Amino acid sequence: MGSVGISPRPAYSGLAALAALALTGGLVACSSSSGGSDNPGGASQAAGGGTYTIWDPYPQHDASSDWVKLLGTCGTKAGVKVERTAYDTTDLTNKTLLAAQQGNPPDVLIVDNPVVSTLAEAGVLTTTEENKLDTSAIAPNLLAAGQSAGKTYGVPIGANTLALYYNKDVLEKAGVEVSSVKDWASLTSALAKVKAAGKKGITFSAIGTEEGSFQFLPWFWGSGAQLTKLDSAEGASALDLWTDWLKKGYAPNSVINNTQTTSWQEFASGDYAFAENGTWQLANAKKTGFGYGIIPIPAKAGGTAPAPTGGEFVAIPVQSDTKRYATSQQIVTCLTSTDNSFVTTTALSYIAPTQQVQDKQVAENPDLSVWVEAVKAAKGRTSDNLGTKYPKISEPMWGAVQAALSGSKSPPQAMADAQAAAATATQ
Amino acid sequence: MNHATQTPATVPAVGDDGRGDRVWQHHRGRRGAAHRPRSSQWAAWGFLVPIVIYLLVFYAYPLYRNVELSLRDYTVRSFVRGDAPFAGLANYVKVIGDATFGPALWHTVVFTLVSLVFQFTIGLGLAVFFTRHFPLSATLRALFLVPWLLPLIVSASTWSWLLNSESGVVNDVLGVFGAAPVHWLTSPDWSLWSVTIANIWIGVPFNLVVLYSGLQAIDRSIYEAAELDGAAGWRRFWSVTFPLLRPVSAITLMLGLVYTLKVFDIIWIMTRGGPSVSSTTFATWSYRLGFGNLLPAFGPGAAVGNLLIVAALACGLIYIRVQRRQASS
DSSP, X not given: OTTTTSSSSTTHHHHHHHHHHHHTTOOGGGTTTTTTOSOTTGGGGTTOTTEEEEEESXXXXXXXXXXXXXXXXXXXXXXXXXXXXXOOHHHXXXXXXXXXXXXXXXXXXXXXXXXXXXXXXXXXXXXXXXXXXXXXXXOHHHHGGXXXXXXXXXXXXXXXXXXXXXXXXXXXXXXXXXXXXXXXXXXXXXXXXXXXXXXXXXXXXXXXSHHHHHHHHHHHHHTTOBTTBXXXXXXXXXXXXXXXXXXXXXXXXXXXXXXXXXXXXXXXXXOEEEEEEEGGGHHHHHHSSSOEEEEOOBOTXXXXXXXXXXXXXXXXXXXXXXXXXXXXXHHHHHHHSHHHHHHXXXXXXXXXXXXHHHHHHHHHOGGGHHHHHHHHHOBOXXXXXXXXXXXXXXXXXXXXXXXXXXXXXXXXXXXXXXXXXXXXXXX | OHHHHHXXXXXXXXXXXXXXXXXXXXXXXXXXXXXXXXXHHHHHHHHHHHHHHHHIIIIIHHHHHHHHHHHBOOOHHHHHHTOOOBOTTHHHHHHHHSTTHHHHHHHHHHHHXXXXXXXXXXXXHHHHHHHSOOTTHHHHHHHHTHHHHSOHHHHHHHHHHXXXXXXXXXXXXXXXTTOOOOOTTTSTTTHHHHHHHHHHHHHHHHHHHHHHHHHHTSOHHHHHHHHHTTOOHHHHIIIIIHHHTHHHHHHHHHXXXXXXXTOOHHHHHHXXXXXXXXXXXXXXXXXXXXXXXXXXXXXXHHHHHHHHHHHHHHHHHHHHHHHHHHHHO
C-alpha cells in the first residue's frame, strides 16, 4: 500500500477523491480508476507506433503541472509521443498486475518502492541489466528497496521519509528545549513536561494497515531490532515505548485509528508538541499558523533512527517487443538526470536520490537539510534482501502494534505472537 | 439495492392470487405459441439473447472466476502468467484454520443479527408511526431517508469523526453528563458495537420505506372490522398489522440480511476492521487478503468471499422454502 508517504495526502487521498466526487454528484462507481487521468484509454495503446505509455501514482498532478510537462519534454527528446495515465497508488499495483496478465503493460511505470519487489517477483519488471539504466549515482540505501537477489529493478525518482515536527509555542510554554531531545528517554521526559503544562504530547499513526508499520519502523529500527526477529528484546522495547506513552497520556488513544493525515490534523490543531510525519506535510506545516520545527526521529540510545523510505521507483515493465526498451530507457534517463531530477523532486516535493541534487536542494531551501539527513539515514522496507517477505512481516507487526496499544496484549506477548505469525507466513 | 423494490411486488402474486386460473391461462398461451410461424420464435430468441449474454458475462463468469481463484494457489507471479497450480480446497482449509476465522465469523454473525433486529424494529416502529397523517409527516419521513441517500463514504467518515476518542462529539456529550470518555473506535471492546450502530443508522430508512409501503397495502376495512370487534392499540398491531405485514417483513429481513452480510465500506472506513481484528467481518477480511496488503493473497481472499456468497445463498434458499410452505398452507 503505497499510501504511505507519497502524495501530500497519503492513504486518504483516494477516499477523499471519492468523497469529493460523491459530494459533487459524480458517479462513485467509476471514480476509483479515473482520478486525474489524462488519457483513460492509454493502456490499450501500449503497442502503438511512436507512442509510449507512462503510468504514475500522482493523480494530484494534472496536465498543466510541471511533472506532466516534464514527461512530455522527455518524450519529445526521445523522439516519441508520451501518453500518461495517473492512478491512485493503491490501484496502481493491481492495475499493473492485470495489465501484465493481459500482455499490455505500460512502457514506463512509476510505482511505490515497497511494491517493486512484488512486481519483480511477478516477473513484470526488467532488470537494469536488460534495460541499461544507469544507477551509479543513486544513494545505495535508497536503491536497495528496488534490489532483490542481486538484481536492480528500477531507479528511485525521489525519496521522502519520516521525522518529528514540533510546535515551538507548545514546547516553549512547557519549558522544553528542543535540542535536549536526543534519545528516547529525553523525548519521553519532554512529553511528560508538555503534559504537565496542560498540552498534549505526541501524535502518530498506528492504524492497522501498512501505514501503521511505516510509522512504527523508525522506533523499531531505532531500538536496534531487525525485521527478521520481531520478538527480540529491542523490538519489544520499541512497542513498549509507544504503549507507555498511551498509558501515561503522552499520546492520544486516537493514534490506534489515525492515518498519517488524521494524525497531521491533530497536530495542526496546535495542541500537540510533536507529530511523526513526512516530508509531504511541509507545505501544510507552513499553513498551520504556529511556529514549527523539524528534528530527526531519535534512536533509542541517541542519534538518528533509520526511518523507512517512501517515494517511488521508475521502472521499465517487460514487453513482448524488447526493442521498445531503448526508447523507454531514454525517457527514464531523462526523468532522472541531474538537471531534471531537481525539477522532478521539487514538483513532487521529494528529496533527490543523488548527493549532487540533494546539495542543490539544500542550497535553494535550507529547511530541507533535516530531511536530507533523515533520507540519508533511511532504509527501504524491502531492503536487507527481504523483498516480498516484507509484506508478510509487516502485517503481523502492525497487528502487534494494534494489540498492544489497544491493551489486548502486553508488548512482549504481542511481538512474540507477531513473530510466530510472520515465521509461518514467510516459510 | 435495485432489486429491493422489485421483489416485494412479486411476493403477493405468488401468495394468494387465484392460482389455478393463472396456470391454465398460461398453459393455453404456450400451446398457441407452438402453432405460430417460425419467425416469431426467432424473434423470441432474439429478445432472450441479450439478457442471457448479460447474465453470462456479468454474473456467471465473475462467479466462475471467483470460484476458480479460490481453488488455485495464486502468487503474484502465477497470477500474471496464468499458470497457478490447482490446489483443491487448500485455500479453504487455510482460511478456516486461520486465527482470524473464528473471530471474523463471530463478528459477522453478531454484526448481521444485531443490525437486522434493530433496523427492523426501529424501521417498523417508524413506519407505523408515519401511517398516521399529521402536519409535516411527509417532510419528517423524507428526512429519515437522508442516511440512505448519503454516499457511504460520507456517512462512515462522519461517524468516525463523531466517535473519535480525542475530539469526537459523542465523548464530549458523554462528558457533560460526567461519563468517562469511551474509546469507541480504538478499544477492542467497543469497535464492533460502533460500526454496528453506524450500520443500524444507515439501514433504518430502507426498512422504513419498505415496511411503510407494506402498511399502505393493508386494506383499511380490515382495521375498521377489527375496531368494531373491539381491537385497539397493541392488540390491533399484533393481530392485524403484524400478520398481514408478514410477507413484506420477510422480504425486508431477507434483503437486509444479504445487504448486511456484505457490508464493507462502513467498517473499513471507520476501523479498518481493527484494532487487531476486533471489528473484522468476512467482508473486510476478504478485502484485506485480496487488496489490503502489499502482497495480494488472491486465493484465500476469494475463498472468504465465496464463503460469504454461500452463506447468503443458504439464507436465500431458507427464505424461498418458508415462502413456499406459507403459500401452500
